[in-house]
Amino acid sequence: MKVNRNDPCWCGSGKKYKYCHEEFDRRIEKARLEGHKVPDHKIIKTPEQVEKIRESAKINMACLDEVAKQIHEGMSTLEIDNIINDVTYGMGGIPAPLNYEGFPKSVCTSVNDQVCHGIPSADVILRDGDIVNVDCSTILDGYFSDSSRMFLIGNVSEEKQDLVRVAKECCDLGLEKVKPWGFLGDVGEAVHTHAEEHGYSVVREIGGHGVGLEFHEDPFVSYVTNAGEDMLMVPGMMFTIEPMVNAGTYQFYTDESNGWEVYTLDGEPSAQWEYQVLVTEDGYEVISN
Numbered sequence: 266m267k268v269n270r271n272d273p274c275w276c277g278s279g280k281k282y283k284y285c286h287e288e289f290d291r292r293i294e295k296a297r298l299e300g301h302k303v304p305d306h307k308i309i310k311t312p313e314q315v316e317k318i319r320e321s322a323k324i325n326m327a328c329l330d331e332v333a334k335q336i337h338e339g340m341s342t343l344e345i346d347n348i349i350n351d352v353t354y355g356m357g358g359i360p361a362p363l364n365y366e367g368f369p370k371s372v373c374t375s376v377n378d379q380v381c382h383g384i385p386s387a388d389v390i391l392r393d394g395d396i397v398n399v400d401c402s403t404i405l406d407g408y409f410s411d412s413s414r415m416f417l418i419g420n421v422s423e424e425k426q427d428l429v430r431v432a433k434e435c436c437d438l439g440l441e442k443v444k445p446w447g448f449l450g451d452v453g454e455a456v457h458t459h460a461e462e463h464g465y466s467v468v469r470e471i472g473g474h475g476v477g478l479e480f481h482e483d484p485f486v487s488y489v490t491n492a493g494e495d496m497l498m499v500p501g502m503m504f505t506i507e508p509m510v511n512a513g514t515y516q517f518y519t520d521e522s523n524g525w526e527v528y529t530l531d532g533e534p535s536a537q538w539e540y541q542v543l544v545t546e547d548g549y550e551v552i553s554n
């Protein structure tokens with residue numbers, strides 16, 4: 266599609282294209298011709314959209330802060346779901362997981378060898394030594410935020426503590442690679458290299474995603490990619506860094522009785538943190554974590 270250089274820019278800034286995203290588009294086109302995956306305009310967020318998503322993220326982080334205050338041994342994961350509902354609706358938001366592709370609850374709670382998509386239940390009681398991921402996703406005025414944290418219950422073995430710490434370090438190292446005109450593979454390489462240095466593996470078929478205007482947008486974000494591979498990162502792109510780091514094999518299975526809950530194939534524990542990240546003009550901004 267050919268735009269007139271004097272027409273208003275496609276981004277909605279009101280500025281002439283030639284003074285706005287013309288150079289930006291030229292750099293994207295160059296990367297595309299060099300064989301790289303490149304982002305579509307529809308996943309580039311405007312400053313106004315970013316502001317709305319930041320508001321959504323305030324609720325998202327408030328939910329996890331409240332879980333952090335209340336989580337304890339003997340509590341059921343359904344009680345975590347209740348906290349998410351109370352905080353989210355209390356602040357005017359909607360929990361994104363509820364009824365999403367049939368998901369029955371408002372948050373994912375994944376304990377020990379559960380990799381992701383654990384369904385909160387009155388029957389799942391947090392026990393001494395458990396590690397649990399609470400993955401919270403929020404809608405406010407149609408804008409999405411998504412982040413997750415790990416929580417340790419009581420006396421956790423050193424092995425599990427190390428896994429949780431290294432999984433967080435993987436996110437932090439990946440985050441440092443987020444910058445415009447780099448590649449998602451730069452993030453992926455930083456993540457899986459660190460995990461593997463500790464003898465861990467990274468789940469392959471489940472990963473991160475674009476987020477903000479929808480719950481799950483392009484691109485799929487893999488953490489087993491290598492530097493220079495995968496999609497070009499450009500300012501205004503927003504995606505999650507959320508590698509699932511397994512103590513043993515990266516292989517997993519899904520509980521067919523509910524179609525959601527994912528477990529490690531070898532029964533070894535898995536840990537995951539999730540950051541929602543914006544690519545800025547000179548690096549990144551963490552929108553939610």
Ligand code: MF3
Nearest residue numbers: 362365368373382400402411
């Ligand atoms: N919150 C998950 C993510 O980080 C997605 C969960 S889908 C759900 O992408 F339906 F289980 F909520």
Ligand code: CO
Nearest residue numbers: 411505507539
């Ligand atoms: Co996510």
